[in-house]
Structures are given as structure tokens and as C-alpha cells.
Amino acid sequence: VPEQHDRRRRRLAELLVEQNLDALLVTSLVNVRYLTGFTGSYGAALVAADGATVFATDGRYQTQSGEQCPDVELVVTRDLVETLAHRARGRVGFEAHQLTVETRDQLPDHEATHWVAPGRLVERLREVKDDDEIELLRQACKIGDLALAEVVPTIRAGETERQLARRLDDTMRSLGAEELAFPTIVAAGTHGAFVHHEPCDLELSAGDLVALDFGARYAGYHADMTRTIAVGPVADWQRELYELVAAAQSAERAALAPGADARMVHEAARAPILAAGFGEIPHGTGHGIGLEIHEAPIIGYGRAATLEAQMPVTVEPGVYLPGRGGVRIEDSCVVRDGTAELLTTTTRELLVV
Ligand code: ZN
Numbered sequence: 001v002p003e004q005h006d007r008r009r010r011r012l013a014e015l016l017v018e019q020n021l022d023a024l025l026v027t028s029l030v031n032v033r034y035l036t037g038f039t040g041s042y043g044a045a046l047v048a049a050d051g052a053t054v055f056a057t058d059g060r061y062q063t064q065s066g067e068q069c070p071d072v073e074l075v076v077t078r079d080l081v082e083t084l085a086h087r088a089r090g091r092v093g094f095e096a097h098q099l100t101v102e103t104r105d106q107l108p109d110h111e112a113t114h115w116v117a118p119g120r121l122v123e124r125l126r127e128v129k130d131d132d133e134i135e136l137l138r139q140a141c142k143i144g145d146l147a148l149a150e151v152v153p154t155i156r157a158g159e160t161e162r163q164l165a166r167r168l169d170d171t172m173r174s175l176g177a178e179e180l181a182f183p184t185i186v187a188a189g190t191h192g193a194f195v196h197h198e199p200c201d202l203e204l205s206a207g208d209l210v211a212l213d214f215g216a217r218y219a220g221y222h223a224d225m226t227r228t229i230a231v232g233p234v235a236d237w238q239r240e241l242y243e244l245v246a247a248a249q250s251a252e253r254a255a256l257a258p259g260a261d262a263r264m265v266h267e268a269a270r271a272p273i274l275a276a277g278f279g280e281i282p283h284g285t286g287h288g289i290g291l292e293i294h295e296a297p298i299i300g301y302g303r304a305a306t307l308e309a310q311m312p313v314t315v316e317p318g319v320y321l322p323g324r325g326g327v328r329i330e331d332s333c334v335v336r337d338g339t340a341e342l343l344t345t346t347t348r349e350l351l352v353v
């Protein structure tokens with residue numbers, strides 16, 4: 001939608017003026033997509049402080065970019081950075097977190113251009129989503145919810161983690177996912193103690209907790225959810241652990257609010273788990289989602305950030321017990337005035353198969 005991208009470029013232009021920059025060379029493809037609508041794999045943009053934008057891509061994407069970003073000046077070239085860099089004048093920012101040292105060294109240094117690294121400006125804009133973005137995230141999350149509802153009743157002891165992951169992935173695709181948001185995690189039994197276990201040929205057994213961390217990508221937007229289910233029978237320690245993590249997750253969700261310090265949101269999840277004697281959560285308990293699966297803000301120990309309305313973030317505390325298993329519960333939410341909106345709506349009660 002050209003108006004939407006124009007609006008984003010104008011917001012960036014305001015930020016450039018604030019930063020005393022004359023332009024920003026945007027080489028991150030995700031940022032290029034955010035600002036122009038271009039979805040190809042080769043493109044860059046130069047956005048000036050008055051909003052004027054030059055977009056560069058090569059011949060493969062000439063027609064596509066004409067359709068996707070008709071409102072910006074198009075330059076067809078093989079040398080994206082070099083071509084755009086020569087159009088730049090004044091104090092020009094580049095994306096130091098994205099550009100290689102090799103490419104940085106090719107930026108022309110002459111009197112008319114002074115290159116500066118202003119930090120992650122476009123990423124900062126991307127933290128707060130517009131309504132259209134939140135709607136796409138809602139669609140992505142819905143695919144995950146529907147897929148899980150379809151798959152859970154079919155889960156059986158004796159099938160492997162890999163078979164279950166494959167079935168969940170296929171179901172998300174058949175329900176409209178353009179891709180997976182990230183490789184699906186299925187961690188059964190003792191594998192649940194590994195935060196990012198890769199599904200393998202281990203068979204699910206009676207008495208296992210099984211963590212499923214997965215999400216669909218829809219129109220470029222990434223969903224993220226985790227449910228830990230039980231292959232019955234459920235032992236007392238498993239149910240207690242589950243209830244503890246569910247309570248921590250609920251406390252973390254309740255802490256989401258405009259103006260909230262992300263460190264305090266993390267603390268809301270961390271405190272009950274520490275109090276129960278399980279030690280530190282070995283990972284952050286939330287992150288922004290959007291055109292990337294992990295975006296700002298990060299909710300984690302000692303990570304400074306202030307939440308704002310319209311920020312989609314995950315809440316995902318977990319407890320991991322080596323040799324026994326683990327529980328993680330993760331939802332995708334949107335920070336709102338008042339209660340946070342849940343984009344993932346699958347029950348947080350323990351599902352037993
Ligand atoms: Zn996840």
C-alpha cells in the first residue's frame with residue numbers, strides 16, 4: 001500500500017531531521033521492505049530528510065519493484081550501495097549493524113558526504129506497529145492456533161518429534177502460512193530441558209511433557225507461540241511445574257502496559273519462578289515480533305526498553321530441569337492501553353493427550 005509506505009518514510013524523515021542527518025542509506029532488506037513495500041531479495045534505498053526516496057534494485061526486480069513501490073524513484077543497477085552512495089550528500093547515515101566492513105570501506109569519502117552510524121533508526125520506527133501490521137500478525141497467529149487445534153488430537157505416544165513437527169508445519173502451510181516463521185521446536189521428555197531443541201527421532205512416550213514452539217509467517221509477518229502439552233498420565237511434579245509457569249506467564253502478561261519498563265515485565269515472570277526455587281530463567285522472556293521473528297523491544301534481564309501501545313511482543317517464561325524436562329508457555333500479544341491483547345488464543349490450561 002503506497003500511502004502506508006509513504007507515511008513510514010515521512011516518519012523516518014522526521015527522525016532524520018531530529019538526528020541532524022541529511023539522509024539514510026537503508027541496506028537492510030527488511031527495512032527496505034518496511035519503507036517501500038519491496039519484497040524481493042536485492043534492493044536498497046536512500047531516504048532523504050525531506051522524505052524523497054531513491055530505490056535501487058537490479059534487472060530481475062525491475063517489473064516487480066515498479067508494481068510494489070511505484071511512488072519512489074527507481075534506479076536499476078547491480079551496485080546498489082555504490083550507486084546510492086554517489087547520490088548522497090551531507091551527513092548521511094548508514095546501517096552499521098547491517099553493512100559489512102567490506103562495503104563500509106567502499107562508501108565514497110569526499111568533502112560533500114560525511115558518513116555516520118546513527119544506530120538502528122528504522123528498527124526503532126518498526127517497534128510500534130500500525131493497525132494493518134497488527135492485522136497481519138493476527139492472521140499469522142490465527143494460523144498457528146488453528147494448526148495446533150487440528151494437530152493436538154492426533155498426537156500419539158510412539159511417533160517421533162520430527163514426525164510431529166512435520167505434521168504441524170504441513171498443517172500451518174495448508175492453513176495459509178506462506179512459510180514457517182522459524183524452524184519448529186518439538187522437545188519431548190528430557191529434551192524439554194533444552195530451550196532450543198531441534199526435533200529428532202526420539203519417540204514421544206507416555207508420561208512426557210512435550211514443548212511445541214512454532215509459528216506461521218503471513219504476508220511477511222511472524223507469529224510465535226509455545227505450548228507444552230502432556231502425553232498422559234501426568235505426574236504431580238509435571239502439573240505443579242506447569243501451573244507455576246502458567247502463573248508466571250500470566251503475571252508477565254498482566255505487566256504489559258504502555259510506559260512499562262521491560263525489565264519490570266521480565267521481573268514479573270522471573271519472581272515467582274525464583275521464589276519456587278528454580279533459579280534464573282535462562283533466556284529473555286519476550287521480544288517484539290513483526291517483519292522479523294525477533295525484533296525490539298527485548299524483554300529480558302537488564303534490557304532497558306519502555307513499552308508503548310501497539311507494540312506486539314511475546315511473553316515466554318520457562319523452567320528447564322536437566323534430565324527431567326521443561327515447560328515453556330508463550331503467547332504473542334499486543335500492548336494496549338489497559339489489558340494487553342492476545343493474538344494467540346489457544347488455551348493456557350494443560351492439554352493432555
Ligand atoms: Zn517461540
Ligand code: ZN
Pocket residue numbers: 224287314316330
Ligand atoms: Zn519467542
